[in-house]
Amino acid sequence: MSDTIQITVIDRDNQPHQLEAPTDMGLNLMELCKSYELPVQGTCGGMALCASCHVYIRSNHALPEPSDDELAMLDSAFFVQENSRLGCQIKLRDTLEGLEVQLAPESV
DSSP states (O other), X not given: OOSEEEEEEEOTTSOEEEEEEESSXXXXXXXXXXXXXXXXXXXXXXXXXXXXXXXXXXXXOOOOOOOHHHHHHHHTSSSOOTTEEEGGGOBOOGGGTTOEEEEOOOOO
């Protein structure tokens, strides 16, 4: 089993970015996007307190259910859809090979 997976992140200009994601470092999707210098703020440091890493899940991957904290934050976020998640709450693991997400529009 490889220690990296491929993830596609579609930015706010609709441009896809193929990211190589390590699965052995305990990183989350928000941290990965920041390491590739994509426009994800993650101002709360990954604590599900700001929604500045809001993404839409575009692929059909089984993700863990969102926590109550994540749901509460999404409830107060802008542009929320049924497939909305916080990138900081998506841990990078082997089962996410091929994951495709799109960055949500920034808050108004």
